[in-house]
Amino acid sequence: MSDNDHQTITRVTCTAPVNIAVIKYWGKRDEDLILPINSSLSVTLHQDQLKTTTTIACSRSFREDRIWLNGKEEDISHPRLQSCLREIRRLACKRRNTDNPTSEVISVSYKVHICSENNFPTAAGLASSASGYACLVYTLSQLFGVEGELSAVARQGSGSACRSLYGGFVQWKLGERSDGKDSIAEQVEPESYWPEVRVLILVVSAEQKSVASTSGMHTSVETSHLLKCRADVVVPGRMEQMIGAIRQRNFAVFGDLTMKDSNQFHATCLDTYPPIFYLNDISRKIISLVHRYNQHYGETRVAYTFDAGPNAVIYTLQEHLPEFLEVVRHFFPPEVNGGEFLRGLPVNLTLLSEELKREIKMEPTPKGIHYIISTKAGPGPCTVEDPNLHLLDAGGLPKKSA
């Protein structure tokens, strides 16, 4: 390596998606390795609407690892960040020793500058840790030239992050090993397999901060008898049914299982002691609206799922989307200016029949839903080729700060 290399700064920028589970992950059997008590399954959302972008710069000249999240420097010593950095460096070393001992690649000993931001507001209540850790691990792997199974690394940043390493429909297999090597994500089908599936995120105005999911699931494992029953008895069968439903593109089965599993997850939260509540009265009204809508048609056309917060994620098919969106708009009339109510993928306008409104028989709740993000399933992490899009400048510092 020449003296000039001393100042060389290599930058890599990648993006990674958010995923929303339809069979929920709740509870760890190993807190350090982040090994779950049950398998889970999610849909990766399209990055046009929701993504994390991460630039990592690497140089012999950097004196320490540093990280900036959404423009603000954060503490790099966070154990989960350290786990991901350590694991990727370990894989990179291993690879060099075995495959490519003499190749001219970036030294694993170089320090990194990491800069990461989301294209969605934290206020949307979407867990950014999945896309965040998936993006960190994927970008590090691109930087250090690591290939192969990355999901076991991302899992050690945030459990559900492992599912964000793949597009489409993704399962995270529980695994059996105590070292976690078989607790990995696998694509069930790519997003192109079932393109008719559409997604709406109904952002509910939450009054209070929810219990963080890490501490919540810890308390659930410690105190909920029902969680153990769910993990041991219920989820294995549901995973099989859900994979079958996706492969057969059977929305009724997919939707019913999605709703049942969301409800069961929240039931185990309520069985936790002290109890954890993520659903509020608006969430409950959305649940009721979905069931009444489906009942009207005598089939499951729309399904809800809720993570660790009051926001609903709605899965439906393209053909039912315009009408259901109007139903939501009718029963949750937006604040004043409807222009900003629907964000993301456009949806055709339609008119509601008076019969449908009458049959649903609910009192409208003005301003119950703050706004809606319209999206669909999408691909896994990508590398950004355009150097203008790096979040770190040529000197390895953030282009913009908070």
Next chain:
Amino acid sequence: MSDNDHQTITRVTCTAPVNIAVIKYWGKRDEDLILPINSSLSVTLHQDQLKTTTTIACSRSFREDRIWLNGKEEDISHPRLQSCLREIRRLACKRRNTDNPTSEVISVSYKVHICSENNFPTAAGLASSASGYACLVYTLSQLFGVEGELSAVARQGSGSACRSLYGGFVQWKLGERSDGKDSIAEQVEPESYWPEVRVLILVVSAEQKSVASTSGMHTSVETSHLLKCRADVVVPGRMEQMIGAIRQRNFAVFGDLTMKDSNQFHATCLDTYPPIFYLNDISRKIISLVHRYNQHYGETRVAYTFDAGPNAVIYTLQEHLPEFLEVVRHFFPPEVNGGEFLRGLPVNLTLLSEELKREIKMEPTPKGIHYIISTKAGPGPCTVEDPNLHLLDAGGLPKKSA
């Protein structure tokens, strides 16, 4: 029997209490006999605050069985009413054939007029079926001279009614027989055993009508995996622990189990498909308040339980009642005129420390609680001796109508 007897009308009036379960009954293994999938345990509330009064008149001259509930004539052909009437008449026949074949008692073939009313408004959201059926069965037994085990009869009117046949702390044993003969209530301890226990019913203003418990528990049995787990695995141990806590007068164990079991019951409702919600945002705030209050003292001084509706029933000890009531009044300021806010047994006034208010750290919710009924544990059904208190006149018709 002389000709004069033709017009003789015999009247009996009794009262029976409400009970509030601390280990919940939810789910039947036999819908006709009303046999539960798990044992349950309740506290019988004092009749000074909450009771059903029933007068039954009986005469050779009555042409048909009739019933008036809260002043309004209802359909006597209701299957559960018929079950109770049939069973008591069967027991009365049996008794006459064996014990007392020649005694001059009221003929089992005479028709009855039944008049029943509650001293609490339906709006209080308290299930009146338990005290109602207990009172019906007890009054019939007094009229026909039936003695012995009545709880298996009351159970066939409304499951939880069997527990209202005893005062104090009462268990309803699941039983094993398919004919239900061993699915009966038993007193664990009388109300005098633990006189320090006090009860507050926090009446929450509910927006919408809840799912009726009969149909709700049917759907739960059909659809909730977690309910089966609860009934088979969790409740047997809890019954034992709860009986132990009562016998040892250990409020911390009694209170923790009460809260856990209420939460688990509501968890199984949420695991039902479509899900059933009985708790609303106010219920959740009460739950949160109780946990914060207990946390402040580092011990369980107050416990909540919720039945099939948003109203909270609070169990606490006499010594903690004045302060907790002030806490409730502070965080749920009453509408305008506070005079009607507290009903029932008086509670001494006290002042809240600023430290306690600060530590609980909740935003007050004005008008969240409509009013409070203050009561305690009480005795089982009683016979009313004063003939002025009959609800039916000498002709066997209601003294007042709706």
